[in-house]
Amino acid sequence: MKVLAAMSGGVDSAVAAARAVEAGHDVVGVHLALSRNPGTLRTGSRGCCTIEDSMDARRAANLLGIPFYVWDFSERFQEAVVDDFIAEYAAGRTPNPCLRCNERIKFAALLEKAVALGFDAVATGHYANVTTDADGNKQLHRAAAWAKDQSYVLGVLTADQIAHAMFPLGATPSKAEVRAEAEARGLTVAQKPDSHDICFIPDGDTRGWLADKVGAEPGAILDRAGERIGTHAGAVAFTIGQRKGLDIGYPTDDGKPRFVLEIRPKTNEVVVGPREALALRELAGSRVSWAGLPPEDADIPFACDVQVRAHADPVPAMVRMLGDELVITVDQPLFGVSPGQSAVIYVGTRVLGQCTIDRTVSAVAVGA
Incomplete structure (x- = not known):
């Protein structure tokens, strides 16, 4: 099969590409440039898609002996993921940008281009499995290792996208085994930290980033009876269930903590109450x-x-x-x-x- 390997510059995608090559597929590596102004270096596990990541992906492809390209998807990523993230928070909702990226970029824009270029499948480093039922229909399943399972963020994939998806790491029992394999293959990313934060907010300050994009004005913190019990610095960065950062200043009568129950973006109000109300x-x-x-x-x-x-x-x-x-x-x-x-x-x-x-x-x- 002709396989396009999406290579982020991390250890998972590098080993996934290596396994696709070892399986005898005709593999081409591609790194997606998702930022209009990519940083030069990563900071530990924060962010991804930096110039450093692109170079790590290129080095892995060179070691594997496969062609390698960088495709600029930054404009589409901005519209489909970043702008969506901002709009959802502005509406008082809590989006999942990784899931949206898989839906609209890695398995829509990328797959669309890959199929147009004659590729049969897109391989990624996600921990998930694709199986075939008795009637020949493709199904998406959890990975063998539930601790690393990433099927949740792939739940938006359609039948056609699953039919063209390849997850070489799906049956791997642990991340330690992937790192050991990368080391044995001579991949320089073997011990590279995983990315955990939102890739387009590399410093991890989601509240500050949203305040800059959407604006932040002080507003009322209300209890469930509608009584004002405090003031927040901006409702947009709160999420349902949040406990930290309320700074109300005095405890409840029963001494129990308060949690965010509701966000009202139109009135810039945040409603709080006991955990059981969640x-x-x-x-x-x-x-x-x-x-x-x-x-x-x-x-x-x-x-x-x-x-x-x-x-x-x-x-x-x-x-x-x-x-x-x-x-x-x-x-x-x-x-x-x-x-x-x-x-x-x-x-x-x-x-x-x-x-x-x-x-x-x-x-x-x-x-x-």
Whole structure:
């Protein structure tokens, strides 16, 4: 097969490309330039897509003996990921930029160009698996190592995208094994730190970055009764479930901590309350996609597991389509879930689909 290996400059994508070469595929490496003004150097695990990352990817490709190119996707990345991130926070929602990047850049823009150029598949360093069922349909599954599993951020992939996806690391039991393999292959990125932060906010100061992009004005912190109990420096950087950074100045009567329950961008208000008020029994979203074949009778409730964060534990739930909405009723309360997050649903290890959460229903009775 003719395979385009997306090489970020990290150890995972380098080993994934090496395995694709070793499997006998005709491999070409490509690094995506996603920043209009890339920095020269990374700072530990902060950021990615720097000039240093591009050079690391080129060195790995040279060692593997494969052609290597840098493709400029910065304009599309700005519109599809960065601008979306800003707009979502400005609306009081909490987006996942990594998931959006996979959806709109790595498995839309990149795959689109790869197929147009005659490639059969795009290989990445994600920890996930693609399998084929008895009827020849491709399915997306969790990686062998749940601690490294990245299927959540791939939950937005469509059937066609999964059919052209290759994840050579999916069956690898640990990251230590990947690093050891990179060392044995002579890859200079063998001990390079992983990227954990939002790549376009390399200093990790999301609050300051958003304040610069959206603006930050002082506003009221309210309790659930609507009484003003404090002042914040700007509502836009808060997220549902947040505990730190409220700086209210005095404790509750029972001494329990307060959490962000609601963000009101139009009035620049933040509502806080006890943790139990964060409990949710139902989630729903209208931006629905299926990772492969959709359920035959999606309007009839069916059992599955739902995951609402990349590293969260899955929770048993009942799911059904109600009009254009995917409605998810959980067996046990979920805490701190915000509109804008993605709810990815699983049947066993298989990723069935996802929705972007638009609304939630509290597990706590009104007035409780």
